[in-house]
Amino acid sequence: xxxxxxxxxxxxxxxxxxxxxxxxxxxxxxxxxxxxxxxxxxxxxxxxxxxxxxxxxxxxxxxxxxxxxxxxxxxxxxxxxxxxxxxxxxxxxxxxxxxxxxxxxxxxxxxxxxxxxxxxxxxxxxxxxxxxxxxxxxxxxxxxxxxxxxxxxxxxxxxxxxxxxxxxxxxxxxxxxxxxxxxxxxxxxxxxxxxxxxxxxxxxxxxxxxxxxxxxxxxxxxxxxxxxxxxxxxxxxxxxxxxxxxxxxxxxxxxxxxxxxxxxxxxxxxxxxxxxxxxxxxxxxxxxxxxxxxxxxxxxxxxxxxxxxxxxxxxxxxxxxxxxxxxxxxxxxxxxxxxxxxxxxxxxxxxxxxxxxxxxxxxxxxxxxxxxxxxxxxxxxxxxxxxxxxxxxxxxxxxxxxxxxxxxxxxxxxxxxxxxxxxxxxx
Ligand code: PLP
Numbered sequence: 433x434x435x436x437x438x439x440x441x442x443x444x445x446x447x448x449x450x451x452x453x454x455x456x457x458x459x460x461x462x463x464x465x466x467x468x469x470x471x472x473x474x475x476x477x478x479x480x481x482x483x484x485x486x487x488x489x490x491x492x493x494x495x496x497x498x499x500x501x502x503x504x505x506x507x508x509x510x511x512x513x514x515x516x517x518x519x520x521x522x523x524x525x526x527x528x529x530x531x532x533x534x535x536x537x538x539x540x541x542x543x544x545x546x547x548x549x550x551x552x553x554x555x556x557x558x559x560x561x562x563x564x565x566x567x568x569x570x571x572x573x574x575x576x577x578x579x580x581x582x583x584x585x586x587x588x589x590x591x592x593x594x595x596x597x598x599x600x601x602x603x604x605x606x607x608x609x610x611x612x613x614x615x616x617x618x619x620x621x622x623x624x625x626x627x628x629x630x631x632x633x634x635x636x637x638x639x640x641x642x643x644x645x646x647x648x649x650x651x652x653x654x655x656x657x658x659x660x661x662x663x664x665x666x667x668x669x670x671x672x673x674x675x676x677x678x679x680x681x682x683x684x685x686x687x688x689x690x691x692x693x694x695x696x697x698x699x700x701x702x703x704x705x706x707x708x709x710x711x712x713x714x715x716x717x718x719x720x721x722x723x724x725x726x727x728x729x730x731x732x733x734x735x736x737x738x739x740x741x742x743x744x745x746x747x748x749x750x751x752x753x754x755x756x757x758x759x760x761x762x763x764x765x766x767x768x769x770x771x772x773x774x775x776x777x778x779x780x781x782x783x784x785x786x787x788x789x790x791x792x793x794x795x796x797x798x799x800x801x802x803x804x805x806x807x808x809x810x811x812x813x814x815x816x817x818x819x820x821x822x823x824x825x826x827x828x829x830x831x832x833x834x835x836x837x838x839x840x841x842x843x844x845x846x847x848x849x850x851x852x853x854x855x856x857x858x859x
Pocket of ligand 1: 524556603604629630665
């Protein structure tokens with residue numbers, strides 16, 4: 433029986449090692465965060481056993497009464513959090529949420545327009561190695577070489593020339609806010625649906641610290657695990673439901689609303705059974721995000737990013753676009769004579785985790801890169817504040833300046849480990 437199953441020490445030993453890694457180092461990967469214990473508890477719960485294809489109250493399986501209640505709580509809370517009128521909390525990931533949108537809005541071969549991956553965009557917005565670039569016809573907009581900013585006039589000119597059916601905004605490594613009003617005007621001008629993928633800044637948008645993506649975008653997707661601080665997963669939202677502009681009808685010839693097309697785009701379109709254990713964890717995270725404490729966290733994430741950006745600039749680092757509005761920044765390491773790969777590999781020796789990242793107009797390959805991306809969400813969750821950001825930048829600069837000096841790197845690692853021991857994470 434199950435009570436006699438031997439504990440898998442091989443895997444649990446490794447989980448223990450990973451916990452130690454997370455607790456003893458400085459985590460600056462902009463797409464990561466630390467969830468609460470209760471979020472992790474729900475994701476490891478008995479709900480993993482349950483099949484629940486369909487939606488609350490309309491399932492293809494019996495025994496869904498309890499998970500129906502849980503999923504409905506997740507939907508209600510996230511609607512309140514973002515001021516949405518409709519949400520689907522089932523996408524297994526951010527990329528899956530985007531794929532469900534494509535299925536709901538497009539036919540194979542249709543044109544989509546997204547932010548260039550090489551300038552900080554995401555794979556799922558039209559990259560040739562992703563389904564979005566293989567099954568649809570992608571075109572891209574990017575940033576200006578001098579300013580590192582998106583020129584909305586150029587986005588408009590490209591959209592008018594190319595007439596995409598779907599215009600996608602949102603990024604993985606863009607530190608500035610988005611002009612959703614302008615983007616919606618461009619989408620309306622060319623008859624496109626505007627999709628805002630707010631995966632990175634979702635937590636800041638939820639608390640009103642950045643422009644409200646929901647009011648002006650037709651559709652909003654996000655991951656739930658970045659600034660939002662939930663379990664790994666995805667989400668689709670609408671504030672204003674609308675009739676599908678491309679004339680998709682039911683078998684009875686009725687026009688379908690976008691919410692109904694998106695529900696079908698998730699299931700049965702691109703997924704099978706929802707992960708109800710993750711949906712329960714999402715519900716808990718959304719509840720946490722509704723709190724005053726979370727508002728304070730979000731404000732601090734943004735403050736920390738601004739202080740960190742200034743500290744890097746003061747030490748002569750080049751930040752793309754010159755600063756940040758959100759939780760992250762992209763640093764061009766070329767003026768320092770370093771590559772992203774060298775920076776990532778050196779910093780990890782001091783238990784500081786960042787990721788190498790292409791910078792706009794990069795001359796290095798994606799495996800080497802000229803940049804590094806850093807974000808403040810995870811360390812803000814850990815309780816660090818403005819002066820801690822300055823100390824982190826001092827440490828990073830010390831390690832990168834002395835990347836050949838093993839003794840200096842070892843000393844930095846010791847400082848990192850001693851510091852992190854003073855700010856406990858879980859244990
Ligand atoms: N969209 C954006 C803008 C992202 O940055 C990411 C992840 O980094 C995703 C989508 C994909 O999310 P996931 O890894 O959950 O598929």
